[in-house]
Amino acid sequence: xxxxxxxxxxxxxxxxxxxxxxxxxxxxxxxxxxxxxxxxxxxxxxxxxxxxxxxxxxxxxxxxxxxxxxxxxxxxxxxxxxxxxxxxxxxxxxxxxxxxxxxxxxxxxxxxxxxxxxxxxxxxxxxxxxxxxxx
Amino acid sequence: xxxxxxxxxxxxxxxxxxxxxxxxxxxxxxxxxxxxxxxxxxxxxxxxxxxxxxxxxxxxxxxxxxxxxxxxxxxxxxxxxxxxxxxxxxxxxxxxxxxxxxxxxxxxxxxxxxxxxxxxxxxxxxxxxxx
Numbered sequence: 001x002x003x004x005x006x007x008x009x010x011x012x013x014x015x016x017x018x019x020x021x022x023x024x025x026x027x028x029x030x031x032x033x034x035x036x037x038x039x040x041x042x043x044x045x046x047x048x049x050x051x052x053x054x055x056x057x058x059x060x061x062x063x064x065x066x067x068x069x070x071x072x073x074x075x076x077x078x079x080x081x082x083x084x085x086x087x088x089x090x091x092x093x094x095x096x097x098x099x100x101x102x103x104x105x106x107x108x109x110x111x112x113x114x115x116x117x118x119x120x121x122x123x124x125x126x127x128x129x130x131x132x133x134x135x
Numbered sequence: 136x137x138x139x140x141x142x143x144x145x146x147x148x149x150x151x152x153x154x155x156x157x158x159x160x161x162x163x164x165x166x167x168x169x170x171x172x173x174x175x176x177x178x179x180x181x182x183x184x185x186x187x188x189x190x191x192x193x194x195x196x197x198x199x200x201x202x203x204x205x206x207x208x209x210x211x212x213x214x215x216x217x218x219x220x221x222x223x224x225x226x227x228x229x230x231x232x233x234x235x236x237x238x239x240x241x242x243x244x245x246x247x248x249x250x251x252x253x254x255x256x257x258x259x260x261x262x263x264x265x266x
Binding site for chain 2: 033036037039040043044046047050051053054056057060061064083087090091093094097125128129132133134135
């Protein structure tokens with residue numbers, strides 16, 4: 001150790017991701033990034049929808065039948081969960097930016113709320129969609 | 136050659152970058168915009184999912200829907216461009232991969248926004264005979 005030069009000396013590392021115990025706040029943080037990336041794909045699906053609409057009834061019908069197929073519905077349900085979770089967790093971020101909600105109990109509770117809101121909200125929306133005949 | 140000055144010593148007195156927080160603020164402001172548009176967007180998706188091509192055209196002929204969907208596209212593609220930029224900057228350190236990915240992200244978001252808005256405006260301003 002004594003011979004180590006300043007340039008080659010090992011610098012202290014923060015604990016690796018595998019060492020952390022899972023927290024709900026950590027899960028919410030990771031999910032925020034994952035759902036954000038998923039919604040990037042969702043926005044491209046929206047762009048494709050706009051293009052299909054501009055191309056006319058045939059293209060639009062074809063695009064909507066792809067979205068309405070079983071794999072399409074799975075993707076759209078995942079995107080619904082993503083929208084609602086990302087929205088709720090984004091509100092948490094806005095409160096943090098205002099300096100509020102950092103207490104561990106508050107942060108834990110709001111993380112649980114955001115995750116439940118994403119999943120339960122998506123199921124509720126899809127039930128409404130089914131009731132309206134939109135599926 | 137290694138500098139003996141600490142990072143803090145190098146930064147002190149150099150002044151702020153002035154526009155360094157631009158993306159940070161833009162990310163938050165576009166988030167607020169998307170938050171305000173969310174309720175209308177969910178309702179619109181339900182209407183559109185229920186209907187066919189004609190429903191979508193009539194929906195888009197409403198100036199309020201056309202304006203809000205254009206704003207949604209602008210806010211969403213702007214917001215996601217910054218978000219993906221942060222993700223790329225976190226995971227890709229080498230300049231040879233980072234720069235092309237950042238440029239691809241920027242171009243894809245601008246292309247997506249332009250395509251979405253122009254396609255929607257084309258339908259919104261199209262003549263009724265096109266239905």
